[in-house]
Amino acid sequence: MTTTIDVAPDVHDATPQPRGLQVRRSRGDRAFFGGVSFSGLVVLSIMVAVGLFLAIQAAQALRVTGIWSFLVTAEWETDRGKFGISAVLLGTVLIAAVAVAVAFPISLGTALFITEVAPNWLRSALIALVDLMAAVPSVVYGLWGLFLLEGQIVGLSRWINTWFGWIPLFKVAGADPNSPLASATVYTASIFIAGVVVAMMVMPIQCVVMREVFSQVPVGEREGAFALGSTRWGMIRVVALPFGRGGIIGGSMLGLGRALGETIAVLLILSPSFNINFHILQAGGNSVSYLIASRYNETGGVGLSALFAAGLALFAVTLVVNSTASWFVARSRSGASSEA
Amino acid sequence: MTPNIVTEEPVTEETRQRRTAPLAERRLDGAGAATVIPKPLGPLSSPQQRRVTRRVSRHDVMLMVGAGFSALCTTLLVFGRLTPLDGQLGFVTVGFVVFLATYAVLVALTEDRPAVVDKVMSALLASAALLAFAALFSVIIFTLWRGRTALPKTNTYLQDLSRTGPLDPLSKGGIAHAIVGTLLMTALALVFTVPLGVACSVYLNETRGRAAALVRTVVTAMTALPSILAGLFIFATWILILGFERSGLAASIAVSIMMLPIIIRSADVVLRLVPGSLREASAALGASQWRTVWHVLLPTARSGLTTAVILGVARGVGETAPVLLTAGFTSTMNLNPTKGPMVSLPLAAFELVRSPLPTQVARGFATAAVLMILVLVLFTLARFIGGRPAGRLSKRQARGAMTRSARDLRRMQARHHGVRA
Incomplete structure (x- = not known):
């Protein structure tokens, strides 16, 4: 049998054209796509519904006071229409700031220890321990803070107040460091103690992101530093820390986002007050989550709507902090493949 | 031992000529070309060993232990005799600072500045990790310890609190x-x-x-x-x-x-x-x-x-x-x-x-x-x-x-x- 073979068209002349793909999906595939797209839609709508619902419910309260007044008022008297979040939001931010200030050096040190210093056999165990720390429920940390830490840390509070009391942040009204009979109760239930407990929950979150980033330091640069005669700390200073800067900032901010929303530990430790309170060592303070957890039940109408407004403010702050954190991690040199 | 790969051919007039001929000519010639392997220099005077770079030497351990002991004694002295300080937290903090200082001085006796910085920073990183894990263990152990009275009782797992008043002993009621x-x-x-x-x-x-x-x-x-x-x-x-x-x-x-x-x-x-x-x-x-x-x-x-x-x-x-x-x-x-x-x-x-x-x-x-x-x-x-x-x-x-x-x-x-x- 003879066959004629067409002369192949001159491949060099024709500009390469991508072949048009025509996808014809089977019925099973169409059903499958319908199903998973539907689930995506459901998840999307749940998540959007939470945000939208917060905003809609908050609108009533915001109409009563006006947004500006809501932001600057410190009192929370919803029956008289005089309420605002300046005091609670300040408390929230202070607790989170204390938490991050305490957790940051520890998590950075732990992350560097795990990636750079610890011997290989220890490394995986330490990684598991940090993950475990993140998994311990917040109520357990709260109990620990209330029953163990508070008694221990009052001495530290007093010491800071004695030596640094001239800084407004560390001033304690009604405390006399020179009097040996002074009661310790002015130092308990303070923003500082709540912040230290929240730091326990923040630290593993920060540490995981930082460790991830430090483990991606290019081996070439690391060994280059050693080959030039650097010590281990020299290598960390000139290679690991600059490489991981984005992850360090991003991880700390992710921790900050977690600290802002923490409820139970704060609820257990803090004693509430609705004054604008800068003095972190002094008993009393407030936070948005505390406010919601303690007031949700007793109010309806404007009161509930005001809680939603406070929740909306908290959500907005958390969202901004977390998005900025993700942006930092993604934009940094090390963030190309990290998941944070 | 010298590996003997090349079989020596008898040196005749012809081979000598070929060997002294210019390189290019020899290559082209092909037949009978010999590979000459240079003699090795003899066995190395001492066998080379891979250097261990990341092991902790005895010296380092001794420095650590010495600094720790010295810090403990100094802190005990400071806390017990010299100043009326109290509190476990203060004791640990002062002890840690004294330890770091002593360690730095001890290392500085034998090493140069970058090495001292390296050692002190490594100690700091290790203590950060130690602090974190000590806190975790303290949380776990404290919770188990305070729960020890109710945890071993079977009624904790089998009963609820509906018929138990707040004043009832732990042998009644459960979770x-x-x-x-x-x-x-x-x-x-x-x-x-x-x-x-x-x-x-x-x-x-x-x-x-x-x-x-x-x-x-x-x-x-x-x-x-x-x-x-x-x-x-x-x-x-x-x-x-x-x-x-x-x-x-x-x-x-x-x-x-x-x-x-x-x-x-x-x-x-x-x-x-x-x-x-x-x-x-x-x-x-x-x-x-x-x-x-x-x-x-x-x-x-x-x-x-x-x-x-x-x-x-x-x-x-x-x-x-x-x-x-x-x-x-x-x-x-x-x-x-x-x-x-x-x-x-x-x-x-x-x-x-x-x-x-x-x-x-x-x-x-x-x-x-x-x-x-x-x-x-x-x-x-x-x-x-x-x-x-x-x-x-x-x-x-x-x-x-x-x-x-x-x-x-x-x-x-x-x-x-x-x-x-």
Whole structure:
């Protein structure tokens, strides 16, 4: 049998054209796509519904006071229409700031220890321990803070107040460091103690992101530093820390986002007050989550709507902090493949 | 010993000429060309050994121990004799600072400045890690210690608190209602989140485009949702607007909202790690997309998906704030999640320790300890299952796969023979 073979068209002349793909999906595939797209839609709508619902419910309260007044008022008297979040939001931010200030050096040190210093056999165990720390429920940390830490840390509070009391942040009204009979109760239930407990929950979150980033330091640069005669700390200073800067900032901010929303530990430790309170060592303070957890039940109408407004403010702050954190991690040199 | 590869040919006039001839000529010539191996220099005077770069020497250990001992003594002196200081925290802090200073001085006796900085910084990093893990262990041990009075009693696990007053001894009453409540709520939350979460992560992985990117962004944003807001949302919609009562179901929905983003994000990462070659092989064999997902993608990522779900559960089990707003509080056993208040372990612990009575506080710590042990078990399970990368089978799984494929082979052969006959 003879066959004629067409002369192949001159491949060099024709500009390469991508072949048009025509996808014809089977019925099973169409059903499958319908199903998973539907689930995506459901998840999307749940998540959007939470945000939208917060905003809609908050609108009533915001109409009563006006947004500006809501932001600057410190009192929370919803029956008289005089309420605002300046005091609670300040408390929230202070607790989170204390938490991050305490957790940051520890998590950075732990992350560097795990990636750079610890011997290989220890490394995986330490990684598991940090993950475990993140998994311990917040109520357990709260109990620990209330029953163990508070008694221990009052001495530290007093010491800071004695030596640094001239800084407004560390001033304690009604405390006399020179009097040996002074009661310790002015130092308990303070923003500082709540912040230290929240730091326990923040630290593993920060540490995981930082460790991830430090483990991606290019081996070439690391060994280059050693080959030039650097010590281990020299290598960390000139290679690991600059490489991981984005992850360090991003991880700390992710921790900050977690600290802002923490409820139970704060609820257990803090004693509430609705004054604008800068003095972190002094008993009393407030936070948005505390406010919601303690007031949700007793109010309806404007009161509930005001809680939603406070929740909306908290959500907005958390969202901004977390998005900025993700942006930092993604934009940094090390963030190309990290998941944070 | 010299390796003797080259056989010497007898040196004749011809070979001598060839050897003295210019190089190019020799190469062209070919026949009889010899390779000359230079003589080795003889055995090395001392055999070279690989230097150990990262081992801690005896000297280092001695420095550490010496500095530690010196710091202990100095601090004891400072605290006991010289200044009227008190407090364990102060003792540890002062001791640590003295230790660092002594260590730096000791190292400086033998080393130069960069080495001193290196040693001191390494010690600082190690102590940061030590502090973190000491805090973790202190939390775990303290909770177990304070729960020790109620934990070994069987009635703690078998009875509820409905017939127990706050003044009753620990031998009466227990937290069975909270354990059952947690199990029921978690089971319900799993029913909601597992199908939805896995389907959504498959959606994120199998489709490209703006919709999937939007869903991913929103899910990432929702991991930032403070848990109390999830509770407030369900409280306002489910309980206030729709008019249902506070129940285990409401709490499990609230907890589901917290768990969903976690499960979706970790499942998304796991599915992305499935090797592309497996999908392509499946497609090349003519499988449609849903068959590829069902028979290749999901089974390959099974261990990772399990880990994602378990981590979500570990988070959901410990959530207190949403449950506080939606479940109500009760001290009686309630097996019906749709009706009546239901309490979970973290909520029970939270409510019990707020009581001023020591027995109630002890019960609260026992509840917290049970919760913590539950989380530890879940967590260990997750590490155990998720330790392997996607697609790598354990010995048992590999045996199972071999058995199945042998069965397939027999089936095909039987069918083949059947057609022939």
